[in-house]
Amino acid sequence: MRIVTIQPHGFCGGVVRAIRIVERALADENTIKPIYMLGNIVHNKHVVRVFQEKGIIVLDGLSRDVMLEQIEEGTIIITAHGASDKIKSRAREKGLNIIDATCACVEKTHALVKEKLYQGYAVYYYGKKNHPETEGVLGISPAIILVTGADDIKALPAYAGKAVLTNQTTMSYNEVRRLHEKMRLKIPQLELxxxxxxxxxxxxxxxxxxxxxxxxxxxxxxxxxxxxRMLEETAEKNGIKAIQIEDESDLDKYDFSGYETIGVTAGASTPETIIDNVIASLKAR
Ligand code: SF4
Known part of the structure; x- marks a missing residue:
């Protein structure tokens, strides 16, 4: 069996930056305790567990505004996925110290959405429902229309005014284009x-x-x-058989004997040590 490690893979600049911000906050004795993380700093349990072991309280599973109301003192860390201004103002109102690890790419999307709303555009946002990044963008204004996929287009009313489609930063770029083409049949002025x-x-x-x-x-x-998930979906849409695993322990669920060449890639929040362990375990088979 030949193993091909696909490049680039794993940690992106936004994830590295977010992790460094949290490490600095932990190392700084002036950081007001307790330190809460409003959701997972990045979507990887291994990374989050390390911070929990160092004393950070990770809140998860509820919307940001609900989680925020559970915090009475200390510091909150806004994750790489970002949060709306409403969440940040409420945190300030509650007297909480804010450490913002929002990725610059997500901040750019927030700025774009605000600008387009200001210019009178109808704003359509392609994203995953309940994902923290989507939640942060939708928190900018109730006027933003969430589109989670082609199935949502049927329910959209036709619109003849100026309109823009933008998206969550981690979607499939091919799907974004396809969705735009389909939506333009109903919204002819829709910019992408x-x-x-x-x-x-x-x-x-x-x-x-x-x-x-x-x-x-x-x-x-x-x-x-x-x-x-988008890497797996991208592979499948391009005729490449793909599986998603969390770490090397998941490899035992599969039989790899029929495969000659196996490619390995990883999401932007997967630590290199986990990828190395997967490759080592595959080579040992
Ligand atoms: S948007 Fe997410 S995946 Fe993209 S660079 Fe930022 S943290 Fe990484």
């Missing part, structure tokens, strides 16, 4: 501002480039990680 981040795009392009070269793609990453 593709906000798929460079890290996500380059990882998807690298997977597509493996078409015909590998028999199976293993995508390593947390099930909650959208960019990880």
């Amino acid at each position: 501002v593709d906000e798929v981040c460079d890290a996500t795009r380059r990882r998807q392009e690298a997977v597509i480039a493996q078409k015909g070269e590998i028999d199976l793609l293993i995508v390593v990453g947390d099930p909650l990680s959208n960019n990880t």
Whole structure:
């Protein structure tokens, strides 16, 4: 069995930055305690567990505004996925110290959405329902229309005014284009501002480039990680058989004996040590 490690894979700049911000907060004795994380800093349980072991209280599973109301003192960390201004103002109102680890790419999307709303555009946002990044963008204004996929288009009323479609940074760039084409049949003036981040795009392009070269793609990453799921989806939409695993312990669930060449990639929130362990375990089979 030949193993091909697909490049680029794993941690992106936004994830590295978010982790460094949290490490600095932990190391700084002036950081007001307790330190809460409003959701998972990045979607990877291994990364989050390390911070929990160092004393950070991670709140998860509820919307940001509900989680925020559970905090009475200390510091809150806004994760790489960002949060709306409403959440930040409420945190300030409650007297909480804010450490903001929002990725610059997500901040760029927030700025774009605000600008388009100000210019009188109808704003359509393609994203995953209940994902923290989507929640943060939708928190900008109730006027933003969430589109979670082509199935939602049927329910959209036709609109003749100026309109823009933008998206969660970790969606499939091909899907963004396809969705835009379909939506334009109902919304003829719909402009597209593709906000798929460079890290996500380059990882998807690298997977597509493996078409015909590998028999199976293993995508390593947390099930909650959208960019990880998109790598698997991108592979399948391009005719590459793919599976998603969280770490090397998941490999035992599969029989790899029929595959000659296996590609390995990983979501932007997967630590390199986990990828190395997966590759070592595959080689040992
Ligand atoms: S995947 Fe993209 S948007 Fe998300 S943290 Fe990385 S660079 Fe930022």
